[in-house]
Amino acid sequence: MNQDQVRTILLSIEDAPIEFTLIFSGKKSKKVNGLYKPDTREIIIHNRNFEDDNLLLYTAIHEYAHHLHACSLGGKLPSRSHTTEFWGILHDLLEKAEAKGVYKNVFTESPELAELTETIRKKYLLQNGSLVKELGMLLLKAGELCDSIGARFEDYIDRVLCIPRLAARMSMKMFEYDLDPSLGSDNMRFLAGIKNDDNRAAAEKSLLGGKSPDAVKRETMKKSQEDDPRDRLEKEKLRIERTINSLTKRLDEVERELETIS
Structure with missing residues:
Protein backbone atom coordinates (compact mmCIF):
# COMPACT_ATOMS: atom_id res chain seq x y z
CA MET A 1 0.00 0.00 0.00
CA ASN A 2 1.53 3.33 -1.05
CA GLN A 3 0.86 6.88 0.14
CA ASP A 4 -1.47 7.72 -2.75
CA GLN A 5 -3.61 4.66 -2.03
CA VAL A 6 -3.84 5.59 1.65
CA ARG A 7 -4.85 9.16 0.79
CA THR A 8 -7.55 7.86 -1.55
CA ILE A 9 -8.87 5.60 1.21
CA LEU A 10 -9.03 8.50 3.68
CA LEU A 11 -11.00 10.63 1.24
CA SER A 12 -13.36 7.72 0.57
CA ILE A 13 -14.13 7.55 4.30
CA GLU A 14 -14.90 11.28 4.56
CA ASP A 15 -14.04 14.21 2.33
CA ALA A 16 -11.90 17.02 3.74
CA PRO A 17 -13.03 20.65 3.32
CA ILE A 18 -9.37 21.83 3.27
CA GLU A 19 -6.70 20.23 1.07
CA PHE A 20 -3.96 18.12 2.71
CA THR A 21 -0.98 16.02 1.73
CA LEU A 22 -0.01 12.57 2.95
CA ILE A 23 3.63 11.50 2.95
CA PHE A 24 5.36 8.23 3.73
CA SER A 25 8.62 9.14 5.47
CA GLY A 26 10.32 5.86 4.48
CA LYS A 27 11.71 5.76 8.01
CA LYS A 28 11.22 3.98 11.32
CA SER A 29 10.49 6.00 14.44
CA LYS A 30 10.67 4.80 18.03
CA LYS A 31 8.66 7.82 19.23
CA VAL A 32 5.59 8.01 16.98
CA ASN A 33 3.96 6.13 14.12
CA GLY A 34 2.78 9.31 12.46
CA LEU A 35 2.11 13.01 12.96
CA TYR A 36 0.03 15.86 11.60
CA LYS A 37 1.41 19.33 10.87
CA PRO A 38 -1.51 21.81 10.93
CA ASP A 39 0.51 24.73 9.55
CA THR A 40 1.36 22.88 6.32
CA ARG A 41 -1.59 20.44 6.50
CA GLU A 42 0.73 17.45 6.14
CA ILE A 43 0.10 13.93 7.39
CA ILE A 44 3.39 12.10 7.80
CA ILE A 45 3.39 8.32 8.26
CA HIS A 46 6.52 6.47 9.36
CA ASN A 47 5.60 3.57 7.14
CA ARG A 48 8.58 1.40 8.08
CA ASN A 49 7.06 1.06 11.56
CA PHE A 50 4.41 -1.28 10.08
CA GLU A 51 4.29 -4.76 8.66
CA ASP A 52 0.48 -4.74 8.67
CA ASP A 53 -1.59 -2.49 6.39
CA ASN A 54 -4.46 -2.39 8.90
CA LEU A 55 -2.23 -0.91 11.61
CA LEU A 56 -0.82 1.58 9.11
CA LEU A 57 -4.37 2.59 8.17
CA TYR A 58 -5.27 3.11 11.83
CA THR A 59 -2.40 5.60 12.16
CA ALA A 60 -3.40 7.31 8.91
CA ILE A 61 -7.01 7.63 10.06
CA HIS A 62 -5.81 8.93 13.45
CA GLU A 63 -3.76 11.69 11.80
CA TYR A 64 -6.58 12.42 9.34
CA ALA A 65 -8.87 12.97 12.33
CA HIS A 66 -6.47 15.71 13.45
CA HIS A 67 -6.77 17.31 10.01
CA LEU A 68 -10.58 17.20 10.05
CA HIS A 69 -10.55 18.58 13.59
CA ALA A 70 -8.33 21.44 12.39
CA CYS A 71 -10.69 22.01 9.44
CA SER A 72 -13.60 22.44 11.85
CA LEU A 73 -11.58 25.10 13.71
CA GLY A 74 -10.56 27.10 10.66
CA GLY A 75 -7.29 25.27 10.04
CA LYS A 76 -5.87 25.53 13.56
CA LEU A 77 -5.64 23.02 16.39
CA PRO A 78 -5.99 23.76 20.11
CA SER A 79 -2.91 23.50 22.35
CA ARG A 80 -4.24 20.15 23.59
CA SER A 81 -4.96 18.27 20.39
CA HIS A 82 -6.37 15.03 21.84
CA THR A 83 -9.69 16.48 23.01
CA THR A 84 -13.12 14.87 23.30
CA GLU A 85 -13.94 16.41 19.92
CA PHE A 86 -10.88 14.78 18.35
CA TRP A 87 -11.60 11.32 19.79
CA GLY A 88 -15.21 11.63 18.66
CA ILE A 89 -14.05 12.44 15.10
CA LEU A 90 -11.58 9.54 15.13
CA HIS A 91 -14.09 6.98 16.38
CA ASP A 92 -16.65 8.11 13.80
CA LEU A 93 -14.04 7.73 11.03
CA LEU A 94 -13.09 4.24 12.21
CA GLU A 95 -16.75 3.24 12.28
CA LYS A 96 -17.25 4.53 8.72
CA ALA A 97 -14.06 2.81 7.55
CA GLU A 98 -15.22 -0.51 9.01
CA ALA A 99 -18.64 -0.12 7.38
CA LYS A 100 -16.99 0.53 3.99
CA GLY A 101 -14.70 -2.48 4.43
CA VAL A 102 -11.49 -0.46 4.05
CA TYR A 103 -10.48 -1.00 7.69
CA LYS A 104 -10.81 -4.26 9.60
CA ASN A 105 -12.32 -4.51 13.09
CA VAL A 106 -9.72 -6.79 14.68
CA PHE A 107 -11.47 -6.94 18.06
CA THR A 108 -13.99 -9.47 16.75
CA GLU A 109 -11.36 -11.89 15.45
CA SER A 110 -10.03 -13.23 18.75
CA PRO A 111 -12.31 -15.69 20.62
CA GLU A 112 -10.22 -15.21 23.78
CA LEU A 113 -10.63 -11.43 23.65
CA ALA A 114 -14.37 -11.77 22.93
CA GLU A 115 -14.76 -14.02 25.99
CA LEU A 116 -12.81 -11.62 28.18
CA THR A 117 -14.90 -8.70 26.89
CA GLU A 118 -18.10 -10.50 27.87
CA THR A 119 -16.71 -11.16 31.37
CA ILE A 120 -15.77 -7.49 31.82
CA ARG A 121 -19.19 -6.33 30.67
CA LYS A 122 -21.25 -8.71 32.78
CA LYS A 123 -19.12 -9.13 35.89
CA TYR A 124 -17.76 -5.63 36.30
CA LEU A 125 -19.53 -2.95 34.21
CA LEU A 126 -23.04 -4.30 34.86
CA ALA A 215 -18.37 10.03 19.94
CA VAL A 216 -21.60 10.22 21.98
CA LYS A 217 -20.37 13.29 23.88
CA ARG A 218 -19.63 14.93 20.54
CA GLU A 219 -23.14 14.12 19.31
CA THR A 220 -24.66 15.44 22.52
CA MET A 221 -22.70 18.70 22.36
CA LYS A 222 -23.95 19.25 18.81
CA LYS A 223 -27.56 18.62 19.88
CA SER A 224 -27.17 21.01 22.82
CA GLN A 225 -25.94 23.68 20.43
CA GLU A 226 -28.92 23.06 18.17
CA ASP A 227 -31.22 23.56 21.18
CA ASP A 228 -29.74 27.08 21.62
CA PRO A 229 -29.86 28.77 18.17
CA ARG A 230 -27.95 31.87 19.31
CA ASP A 231 -25.11 29.79 20.74
CA ARG A 232 -25.00 27.69 17.60
CA LEU A 233 -24.86 30.75 15.33
CA GLU A 234 -22.17 32.44 17.42
CA LYS A 235 -19.97 29.34 17.27
CA GLU A 236 -20.59 28.97 13.55
CA LYS A 237 -19.61 32.63 13.08
CA LEU A 238 -16.38 31.99 14.98
CA ARG A 239 -15.58 28.92 12.86
CA ILE A 240 -16.22 30.84 9.64
CA GLU A 241 -14.02 33.74 10.79
CA ARG A 242 -11.21 31.30 11.60
CA THR A 243 -11.56 29.63 8.22
CA ILE A 244 -11.50 32.98 6.40
CA ASN A 245 -8.41 34.09 8.33
CA SER A 246 -6.65 30.81 7.59
CA LEU A 247 -7.49 30.86 3.88
CA THR A 248 -6.54 34.56 3.61
CA LYS A 249 -3.17 33.81 5.16
CA ARG A 250 -2.64 30.91 2.77
CA LEU A 251 -3.69 33.08 -0.20
CA ASP A 252 -1.06 35.66 0.79
CA GLU A 253 1.57 32.88 0.97
CA VAL A 254 0.64 31.56 -2.48
CA GLU A 255 0.74 35.06 -3.99
CA ARG A 256 4.21 35.67 -2.53
CA GLU A 257 5.41 32.33 -3.90
CA LEU A 258 4.02 33.19 -7.33
CA GLU A 259 5.87 36.52 -7.28
CA THR A 260 9.18 34.76 -6.59
CA ILE A 261 8.58 32.32 -9.44
CA SER A 262 7.77 35.05 -11.96
Missing part, protein backbone atom coordinates in the same frame (compact mmCIF):
# COMPACT_ATOMS: atom_id res chain seq x y z
CA GLN A 127 -22.46 -5.04 38.54
CA ASN A 128 -20.71 -1.71 39.09
CA GLY A 129 -23.53 0.19 37.37
CA SER A 130 -26.19 -1.73 39.31
CA LEU A 131 -24.53 -0.99 42.65
CA VAL A 132 -24.22 2.74 41.97
CA LYS A 133 -27.83 2.90 40.78
CA GLU A 134 -28.98 1.03 43.89
CA LEU A 135 -26.94 3.46 46.00
CA GLY A 136 -28.94 6.30 44.41
CA MET A 137 -32.19 4.63 45.47
CA LEU A 138 -30.94 4.26 49.07
CA LEU A 139 -29.72 7.86 49.16
CA LEU A 140 -33.15 9.09 48.09
CA LYS A 141 -34.65 7.09 50.93
CA ALA A 142 -32.06 8.50 53.33
CA GLY A 143 -33.02 12.01 52.19
CA GLU A 144 -36.66 11.33 53.08
CA LEU A 145 -35.65 10.02 56.51
CA CYS A 146 -33.47 13.08 57.13
CA ASP A 147 -36.45 15.32 56.32
CA SER A 148 -38.66 13.33 58.71
CA ILE A 149 -36.28 13.87 61.67
CA GLY A 150 -35.49 17.50 60.84
CA ALA A 151 -31.91 16.86 59.69
CA ARG A 152 -30.00 18.33 56.76
CA PHE A 153 -29.46 15.69 54.09
CA GLU A 154 -26.29 17.47 52.90
CA ASP A 155 -24.84 17.23 56.40
CA TYR A 156 -25.64 13.51 56.43
CA ILE A 157 -23.79 13.12 53.10
CA ASP A 158 -20.80 15.17 54.31
CA ARG A 159 -20.29 13.93 57.87
CA VAL A 160 -21.96 10.53 58.14
CA LEU A 161 -21.39 8.89 54.76
CA CYS A 162 -18.32 11.05 54.01
CA ILE A 163 -18.84 10.99 50.25
CA PRO A 164 -18.73 13.91 47.79
CA ARG A 165 -22.10 15.60 47.28
CA LEU A 166 -21.71 15.52 43.50
CA ALA A 167 -21.21 11.75 43.54
CA ALA A 168 -24.32 11.38 45.70
CA ARG A 169 -26.40 13.59 43.38
CA MET A 170 -25.23 11.71 40.31
CA SER A 171 -26.11 8.30 41.76
CA MET A 172 -29.58 9.56 42.72
CA LYS A 173 -30.13 10.86 39.17
CA MET A 174 -29.00 7.50 37.78
CA PHE A 175 -31.81 5.87 39.72
CA GLU A 176 -34.39 8.58 38.97
CA TYR A 177 -33.62 8.48 35.23
CA ASP A 178 -33.63 4.65 35.32
CA LEU A 179 -30.37 4.43 33.38
CA ASP A 180 -29.23 1.07 32.01
CA PRO A 181 -26.59 -0.30 34.44
CA SER A 182 -24.92 -2.40 31.73
CA LEU A 183 -23.26 0.84 30.56
CA GLY A 184 -21.20 1.02 33.76
CA SER A 185 -21.09 3.80 36.32
CA ASP A 186 -18.86 6.19 34.31
CA ASN A 187 -21.20 6.28 31.30
CA MET A 188 -24.19 6.49 33.64
CA ARG A 189 -22.61 9.51 35.36
CA PHE A 190 -22.19 11.20 31.97
CA LEU A 191 -25.85 10.49 31.09
CA ALA A 192 -27.04 11.74 34.47
CA GLY A 193 -25.45 15.10 33.66
CA ILE A 194 -27.60 15.61 30.53
CA LYS A 195 -30.59 17.75 31.49
CA ASN A 196 -32.61 17.41 28.28
CA ASP A 197 -34.67 14.20 28.39
CA ASP A 198 -34.60 13.62 24.63
CA ASN A 199 -30.85 14.24 24.37
CA ARG A 200 -30.20 11.92 27.32
CA ALA A 201 -32.33 9.16 25.81
CA ALA A 202 -30.56 9.53 22.45
CA ALA A 203 -27.14 9.43 24.13
CA GLU A 204 -28.06 6.30 26.10
CA LYS A 205 -29.29 4.61 22.92
CA SER A 206 -26.03 5.46 21.11
CA LEU A 207 -23.92 4.07 23.95
CA LEU A 208 -25.97 0.88 24.06
CA GLY A 209 -25.55 0.63 20.29
CA GLY A 210 -21.77 0.51 20.62
CA LYS A 211 -20.80 4.15 20.05
CA SER A 212 -17.74 5.27 22.00
CA PRO A 213 -18.29 7.70 24.92
CA ASP A 214 -16.33 10.44 23.13
Whole structure:
Protein backbone atom coordinates (compact mmCIF):
# COMPACT_ATOMS: atom_id res chain seq x y z
CA MET A 1 0.00 0.00 0.00
CA ASN A 2 1.53 3.33 -1.05
CA GLN A 3 0.86 6.88 0.14
CA ASP A 4 -1.47 7.72 -2.75
CA GLN A 5 -3.61 4.66 -2.03
CA VAL A 6 -3.84 5.59 1.65
CA ARG A 7 -4.85 9.16 0.79
CA THR A 8 -7.55 7.86 -1.55
CA ILE A 9 -8.87 5.60 1.21
CA LEU A 10 -9.03 8.50 3.68
CA LEU A 11 -11.00 10.63 1.24
CA SER A 12 -13.36 7.72 0.57
CA ILE A 13 -14.13 7.55 4.30
CA GLU A 14 -14.90 11.28 4.56
CA ASP A 15 -14.04 14.21 2.33
CA ALA A 16 -11.90 17.02 3.74
CA PRO A 17 -13.03 20.65 3.32
CA ILE A 18 -9.37 21.83 3.27
CA GLU A 19 -6.70 20.23 1.07
CA PHE A 20 -3.96 18.12 2.71
CA THR A 21 -0.98 16.02 1.73
CA LEU A 22 -0.01 12.57 2.95
CA ILE A 23 3.63 11.50 2.95
CA PHE A 24 5.36 8.23 3.73
CA SER A 25 8.62 9.14 5.47
CA GLY A 26 10.32 5.86 4.48
CA LYS A 27 11.71 5.76 8.01
CA LYS A 28 11.22 3.98 11.32
CA SER A 29 10.49 6.00 14.44
CA LYS A 30 10.67 4.80 18.03
CA LYS A 31 8.66 7.82 19.23
CA VAL A 32 5.59 8.01 16.98
CA ASN A 33 3.96 6.13 14.12
CA GLY A 34 2.78 9.31 12.46
CA LEU A 35 2.11 13.01 12.96
CA TYR A 36 0.03 15.86 11.60
CA LYS A 37 1.41 19.33 10.87
CA PRO A 38 -1.51 21.81 10.93
CA ASP A 39 0.51 24.73 9.55
CA THR A 40 1.36 22.88 6.32
CA ARG A 41 -1.59 20.44 6.50
CA GLU A 42 0.73 17.45 6.14
CA ILE A 43 0.10 13.93 7.39
CA ILE A 44 3.39 12.10 7.80
CA ILE A 45 3.39 8.32 8.26
CA HIS A 46 6.52 6.47 9.36
CA ASN A 47 5.60 3.57 7.14
CA ARG A 48 8.58 1.40 8.08
CA ASN A 49 7.06 1.06 11.56
CA PHE A 50 4.41 -1.28 10.08
CA GLU A 51 4.29 -4.76 8.66
CA ASP A 52 0.48 -4.74 8.67
CA ASP A 53 -1.59 -2.49 6.39
CA ASN A 54 -4.46 -2.39 8.90
CA LEU A 55 -2.23 -0.91 11.61
CA LEU A 56 -0.82 1.58 9.11
CA LEU A 57 -4.37 2.59 8.17
CA TYR A 58 -5.27 3.11 11.83
CA THR A 59 -2.40 5.60 12.16
CA ALA A 60 -3.40 7.31 8.91
CA ILE A 61 -7.01 7.63 10.06
CA HIS A 62 -5.81 8.93 13.45
CA GLU A 63 -3.76 11.69 11.80
CA TYR A 64 -6.58 12.42 9.34
CA ALA A 65 -8.87 12.97 12.33
CA HIS A 66 -6.47 15.71 13.45
CA HIS A 67 -6.77 17.31 10.01
CA LEU A 68 -10.58 17.20 10.05
CA HIS A 69 -10.55 18.58 13.59
CA ALA A 70 -8.33 21.44 12.39
CA CYS A 71 -10.69 22.01 9.44
CA SER A 72 -13.60 22.44 11.85
CA LEU A 73 -11.58 25.10 13.71
CA GLY A 74 -10.56 27.10 10.66
CA GLY A 75 -7.29 25.27 10.04
CA LYS A 76 -5.87 25.53 13.56
CA LEU A 77 -5.64 23.02 16.39
CA PRO A 78 -5.99 23.76 20.11
CA SER A 79 -2.91 23.50 22.35
CA ARG A 80 -4.24 20.15 23.59
CA SER A 81 -4.96 18.27 20.39
CA HIS A 82 -6.37 15.03 21.84
CA THR A 83 -9.69 16.48 23.01
CA THR A 84 -13.12 14.87 23.30
CA GLU A 85 -13.94 16.41 19.92
CA PHE A 86 -10.88 14.78 18.35
CA TRP A 87 -11.60 11.32 19.79
CA GLY A 88 -15.21 11.63 18.66
CA ILE A 89 -14.05 12.44 15.10
CA LEU A 90 -11.58 9.54 15.13
CA HIS A 91 -14.09 6.98 16.38
CA ASP A 92 -16.65 8.11 13.80
CA LEU A 93 -14.04 7.73 11.03
CA LEU A 94 -13.09 4.24 12.21
CA GLU A 95 -16.75 3.24 12.28
CA LYS A 96 -17.25 4.53 8.72
CA ALA A 97 -14.06 2.81 7.55
CA GLU A 98 -15.22 -0.51 9.01
CA ALA A 99 -18.64 -0.12 7.38
CA LYS A 100 -16.99 0.53 3.99
CA GLY A 101 -14.70 -2.48 4.43
CA VAL A 102 -11.49 -0.46 4.05
CA TYR A 103 -10.48 -1.00 7.69
CA LYS A 104 -10.81 -4.26 9.60
CA ASN A 105 -12.32 -4.51 13.09
CA VAL A 106 -9.72 -6.79 14.68
CA PHE A 107 -11.47 -6.94 18.06
CA THR A 108 -13.99 -9.47 16.75
CA GLU A 109 -11.36 -11.89 15.45
CA SER A 110 -10.03 -13.23 18.75
CA PRO A 111 -12.31 -15.69 20.62
CA GLU A 112 -10.22 -15.21 23.78
CA LEU A 113 -10.63 -11.43 23.65
CA ALA A 114 -14.37 -11.77 22.93
CA GLU A 115 -14.76 -14.02 25.99
CA LEU A 116 -12.81 -11.62 28.18
CA THR A 117 -14.90 -8.70 26.89
CA GLU A 118 -18.10 -10.50 27.87
CA THR A 119 -16.71 -11.16 31.37
CA ILE A 120 -15.77 -7.49 31.82
CA ARG A 121 -19.19 -6.33 30.67
CA LYS A 122 -21.25 -8.71 32.78
CA LYS A 123 -19.12 -9.13 35.89
CA TYR A 124 -17.76 -5.63 36.30
CA LEU A 125 -19.53 -2.95 34.21
CA LEU A 126 -23.04 -4.30 34.86
CA GLN A 127 -22.46 -5.04 38.54
CA ASN A 128 -20.71 -1.71 39.09
CA GLY A 129 -23.53 0.19 37.37
CA SER A 130 -26.19 -1.73 39.31
CA LEU A 131 -24.53 -0.99 42.65
CA VAL A 132 -24.22 2.74 41.97
CA LYS A 133 -27.83 2.90 40.78
CA GLU A 134 -28.98 1.03 43.89
CA LEU A 135 -26.94 3.46 46.00
CA GLY A 136 -28.94 6.30 44.41
CA MET A 137 -32.19 4.63 45.47
CA LEU A 138 -30.94 4.26 49.07
CA LEU A 139 -29.72 7.86 49.16
CA LEU A 140 -33.15 9.09 48.09
CA LYS A 141 -34.65 7.09 50.93
CA ALA A 142 -32.06 8.50 53.33
CA GLY A 143 -33.02 12.01 52.19
CA GLU A 144 -36.66 11.33 53.08
CA LEU A 145 -35.65 10.02 56.51
CA CYS A 146 -33.47 13.08 57.13
CA ASP A 147 -36.45 15.32 56.32
CA SER A 148 -38.66 13.33 58.71
CA ILE A 149 -36.28 13.87 61.67
CA GLY A 150 -35.49 17.50 60.84
CA ALA A 151 -31.91 16.86 59.69
CA ARG A 152 -30.00 18.33 56.76
CA PHE A 153 -29.46 15.69 54.09
CA GLU A 154 -26.29 17.47 52.90
CA ASP A 155 -24.84 17.23 56.40
CA TYR A 156 -25.64 13.51 56.43
CA ILE A 157 -23.79 13.12 53.10
CA ASP A 158 -20.80 15.17 54.31
CA ARG A 159 -20.29 13.93 57.87
CA VAL A 160 -21.96 10.53 58.14
CA LEU A 161 -21.39 8.89 54.76
CA CYS A 162 -18.32 11.05 54.01
CA ILE A 163 -18.84 10.99 50.25
CA PRO A 164 -18.73 13.91 47.79
CA ARG A 165 -22.10 15.60 47.28
CA LEU A 166 -21.71 15.52 43.50
CA ALA A 167 -21.21 11.75 43.54
CA ALA A 168 -24.32 11.38 45.70
CA ARG A 169 -26.40 13.59 43.38
CA MET A 170 -25.23 11.71 40.31
CA SER A 171 -26.11 8.30 41.76
CA MET A 172 -29.58 9.56 42.72
CA LYS A 173 -30.13 10.86 39.17
CA MET A 174 -29.00 7.50 37.78
CA PHE A 175 -31.81 5.87 39.72
CA GLU A 176 -34.39 8.58 38.97
CA TYR A 177 -33.62 8.48 35.23
CA ASP A 178 -33.63 4.65 35.32
CA LEU A 179 -30.37 4.43 33.38
CA ASP A 180 -29.23 1.07 32.01
CA PRO A 181 -26.59 -0.30 34.44
CA SER A 182 -24.92 -2.40 31.73
CA LEU A 183 -23.26 0.84 30.56
CA GLY A 184 -21.20 1.02 33.76
CA SER A 185 -21.09 3.80 36.32
CA ASP A 186 -18.86 6.19 34.31
CA ASN A 187 -21.20 6.28 31.30
CA MET A 188 -24.19 6.49 33.64
CA ARG A 189 -22.61 9.51 35.36
CA PHE A 190 -22.19 11.20 31.97
CA LEU A 191 -25.85 10.49 31.09
CA ALA A 192 -27.04 11.74 34.47
CA GLY A 193 -25.45 15.10 33.66
CA ILE A 194 -27.60 15.61 30.53
CA LYS A 195 -30.59 17.75 31.49
CA ASN A 196 -32.61 17.41 28.28
CA ASP A 197 -34.67 14.20 28.39
CA ASP A 198 -34.60 13.62 24.63
CA ASN A 199 -30.85 14.24 24.37
CA ARG A 200 -30.20 11.92 27.32
CA ALA A 201 -32.33 9.16 25.81
CA ALA A 202 -30.56 9.53 22.45
CA ALA A 203 -27.14 9.43 24.13
CA GLU A 204 -28.06 6.30 26.10
CA LYS A 205 -29.29 4.61 22.92
CA SER A 206 -26.03 5.46 21.11
CA LEU A 207 -23.92 4.07 23.95
CA LEU A 208 -25.97 0.88 24.06
CA GLY A 209 -25.55 0.63 20.29
CA GLY A 210 -21.77 0.51 20.62
CA LYS A 211 -20.80 4.15 20.05
CA SER A 212 -17.74 5.27 22.00
CA PRO A 213 -18.29 7.70 24.92
CA ASP A 214 -16.33 10.44 23.13
CA ALA A 215 -18.37 10.03 19.94
CA VAL A 216 -21.60 10.22 21.98
CA LYS A 217 -20.37 13.29 23.88
CA ARG A 218 -19.63 14.93 20.54
CA GLU A 219 -23.14 14.12 19.31
CA THR A 220 -24.66 15.44 22.52
CA MET A 221 -22.70 18.70 22.36
CA LYS A 222 -23.95 19.25 18.81
CA LYS A 223 -27.56 18.62 19.88
CA SER A 224 -27.17 21.01 22.82
CA GLN A 225 -25.94 23.68 20.43
CA GLU A 226 -28.92 23.06 18.17
CA ASP A 227 -31.22 23.56 21.18
CA ASP A 228 -29.74 27.08 21.62
CA PRO A 229 -29.86 28.77 18.17
CA ARG A 230 -27.95 31.87 19.31
CA ASP A 231 -25.11 29.79 20.74
CA ARG A 232 -25.00 27.69 17.60
CA LEU A 233 -24.86 30.75 15.33
CA GLU A 234 -22.17 32.44 17.42
CA LYS A 235 -19.97 29.34 17.27
CA GLU A 236 -20.59 28.97 13.55
CA LYS A 237 -19.61 32.63 13.08
CA LEU A 238 -16.38 31.99 14.98
CA ARG A 239 -15.58 28.92 12.86
CA ILE A 240 -16.22 30.84 9.64
CA GLU A 241 -14.02 33.74 10.79
CA ARG A 242 -11.21 31.30 11.60
CA THR A 243 -11.56 29.63 8.22
CA ILE A 244 -11.50 32.98 6.40
CA ASN A 245 -8.41 34.09 8.33
CA SER A 246 -6.65 30.81 7.59
CA LEU A 247 -7.49 30.86 3.88
CA THR A 248 -6.54 34.56 3.61
CA LYS A 249 -3.17 33.81 5.16
CA ARG A 250 -2.64 30.91 2.77
CA LEU A 251 -3.69 33.08 -0.20
CA ASP A 252 -1.06 35.66 0.79
CA GLU A 253 1.57 32.88 0.97
CA VAL A 254 0.64 31.56 -2.48
CA GLU A 255 0.74 35.06 -3.99
CA ARG A 256 4.21 35.67 -2.53
CA GLU A 257 5.41 32.33 -3.90
CA LEU A 258 4.02 33.19 -7.33
CA GLU A 259 5.87 36.52 -7.28
CA THR A 260 9.18 34.76 -6.59
CA ILE A 261 8.58 32.32 -9.44
CA SER A 262 7.77 35.05 -11.96
